[in-house]
Amino acid sequence: MDAFSYRCPTRIIFGVGQIVALSIEVPAAARILMVHGGGSIMRNGVYDQVQSALSRHQVVEFDGIRPNPEYEDCREALEVLKESSCDFILAVGGGSVLDAAKFIAAAACYDGEEPWDLIEDRNLVTEALPVGAVLTLPATGSEMNGNTVISRAAITQKRALCHPALYPVFSILDPATTTTLSPRQSANGIIDAFVHVCEQYVTYPAEAPLQDRQAEAILLTLIEEGPKVMADPENLTARANVMWAATNALNGLIGVGVPGDWASHQIGHELTALYGIDHAQSLAVAMPGVWEVCREAKQAKLAQYAWRVWGLHGLGSEVAARQAVARTEDFFRSLGVGTTLAEYDIPVEAADLVAQHLSQRGVVLGEHQSITPEVVAEILRLRA
């Protein structure tokens, strides 16, 4: 286990009916910019619950946040925030809305002309306005971490920013808000959380048995509870377990002191930036390819994962590692999510285009920093 520093100051308020807690969690004197997507929360009652809880607060709304939050939308929200002198941002929605809120919160404290600078150089982030969240889609883990991912269509980029100033002050997780998610949203969320765990777990042995088992705990929960929410969207118990698993997948705890891969995410971000596929779809395509190409380097952990998570005791390491890749892809497909480029009408030329993009930024990926742009192209050609 390597040395690490860990701090996660976010308060999690979890349970059915907890949105009312907004009335006390947001300071009474706050001028709130409420950001949301203007869609599902208007139909499923969440918007009304939030309005009711904040009836004594000053609230300004910005409802233009789309999935894979777009830089220009964040800039627009920032203008609204400044015009109305808001000093608190409330995100109501999924990870995209939360990520947008975090970016706006940091941008509001940045003096430069172009907030994109913060993406290019995280050292420019010094502080951020306080952000609170009402989460309605378990997936990204953004509710309990200091990460944000922002897209910028004009330059075909989708980029992450991680900074301690970006932890939400609080996040309210009411599993009842997730029963109206579409099958596609539910499946995407399960896969996103699953891959977050894998990025921190399927690397190489690091003599960190607790982190390994904590990672396996989350994977097993997603494998058991995920299909239950797909089969019965109203199963509140399963919804609650998936929601809490997704939060634990990326609150940083399973990643302390161990290597991280994140190649699938970086490749996935490029696919989304270029072709507009959902984040989870991009991961379901990329990760089996990363594992296949890096199967020897990852063999010890892939085999451990096969034995402990898929119960494939008795298989030798090499066979177990192969099975681990196949079982994972099967699991994604069982949730109704395609795992090949063709299923999303993405041509095989994507392989070279993504490689070229990463090459331009000088990025080399993976826990061994061995996944060069050429290897990325090889990975994606396997996923045609």
Place this chain on the structure above:
Amino acid sequence: MDAFSYRCPTRIIFGVGQIVALSIEVPAAARILMVHGGGSIMRNGVYDQVQSALSRHQVVEFDGIRPNPEYEDCREALEVLKESSCDFILAVGGGSVLDAAKFIAAAACYDGEEPWDLIEDRNLVTEALPVGAVLTLPATGSEMNGNTVISRAAITQKRALCHPALYPVFSILDPATTTTLSPRQSANGIIDAFVHVCEQYVTYPAEAPLQDRQAEAILLTLIEEGPKVMADPENLTARANVMWAATNALNGLIGVGVPGDWASHQIGHELTALYGIDHAQSLAVAMPGVWEVCREAKQAKLAQYAWRVWGLHGLGSEVAARQAVARTEDFFRSLGVGTTLAEYDIPVEAADLVAQHLSQRGVVLGEHQSITPEVVAEILRLRA
């Protein structure tokens, strides 16, 4: 899973050589009261490392904290703190030193004559001075929670106080500081952490599969890594894994949304207050008794624990539950810790005395609030 609210703002700084971080973690202008036990840290180099890291800080020392921190010692430290106008408390040592520091921190902000009031009524705690820690004994989890346990010999009491103001600002965990622990200290720490997990896990099924598996992750780690540190005290990898497991055992995460038992702790506190045995010894005596007497009520979880943690697949629930109790006691004994009253020269009359004590405070224990003082007496008679 029940509704819950969770927040743990402590920064953990983990790794060999991390004590130097004190120089930046403690504010430069702080007037530090450094509390410790005056014993092992003087011999194992920790004292010197702390002094060196704080060479530019103002530090006043109080070295009179004993195991099972005594209220009168805390009062004495409080006088020193007030005389020297300290505004930051640094605990250097194990859970006892940390618990004392937390209590002193709260007492320093209390206007009443008798800080024991805070133990009797936690609502009297409003704030506390900031506390930082250098942990040298993995056991209590105090480094990442808002709990303190204080003893008061004059009234033969040992009592817990839990409050959000008591979270350390930071805790430095350097596993190298634990290689000089005695076998008794090492074994005690492993058992303390193990029982912390059991108190939150061996209750009744609560449809919280993630918390269950996170609990099992910690237990499995302690079972695998604990014997390694007993066999080879200098095994830094195992020391690190035990240390991190002990922190995770009581940072609150595995206990969210699920019932807690804590009967073994309350019974154990009485045994320590009355007979002065080590905290972990008291738990090693009490918990097998609690499980034996509550075996039917706990059968589902005891069996799950037997199957998943001890690998006793194939056994029926009832047999598995019996085996779970036996295996656990065997594990404690394998670490060299006695599990009966007789081994600590405690007479069987302790059973009635402890019951009487709890009865005076009107306390009923267990996740079903079914362990009356009469049941406590029955439990302890089994442990003669």
